[in-house]
Amino acid sequence: MATAKLQKMEKIWKGQDVHTKVRILKSIIFPTATYGCEAWTINKTDSKRITAFELKCYRKILRISRTEKIRNEEVLIKIGTKTPILLQSIKKLKLTYFGHIKRHQTLEKHIGGKDEREERKRQTCKEMGERH
Numbered sequence: 001m002a003t004a005k006l007q008k009m010e011k012i013w014k015g016q017d018v019h020t021k022v023r024i025l026k027s028i029i030f031p032t033a034t035y036g037c038e039a040w041t042i043n044k045t046d047s048k049r050i051t052a053f054e055l056k057c058y059r060k061i062l063r064i065s066r067t068e069k070i071r072n073e074e075v076l077i078k079i080g081t082k083t084p085i086l087l088q089s090i091k092k093l094k095l096t097y098f099g100h101i102k103r104h105q106t107l108e109k110h111i112g113g114k115d116e117r118e119e120r121k122r123q124t125c126k127e128m129g130e131r132h
Contacts, residue, residue, distance in 0.1 A: 002033035006057060013060055021061045022079060029057060030086055037090045038097035047087055054086040 006013075006029055013021060033053065040046070055072055058079050064070055076082060 002029050002053070005029055005032050006060065013063075018061060018079070022058075025057055025061065030054075030089070033086070034090055034093065038094055040090070040094070042087075042090065042094075050087050050090065051084045054084045 009024070009028075012024060015021065033050075042050075055075060058075050059066075062075065062078055064075065076084070
């Protein structure tokens, strides 16, 4: 899906301003590529594919063909970054999502049966009813 979006934006990639193209890539293409990544299981093969996709996008922006022998490090320098960022952002999103799940502990509420807050509300209502 992200590759299709990349191809649809052919007119934009033919422009001269690399900075604008990188901003568009990071704001439109990368979020499309990483949609739902919090639930992904990423192994070495997937990591390589994600990095390859990112570098493919950068090469498209810089108009570097596949036959030109330009190292990935040189492509990253021309873009203005030291390392590929897509895989790092996916790992950060996964970690953030894990923290969200850990804090809210939604699974324990459903499996355990009763919600602790509901139980406290019932006890408070009973105590108030007994006093009056």
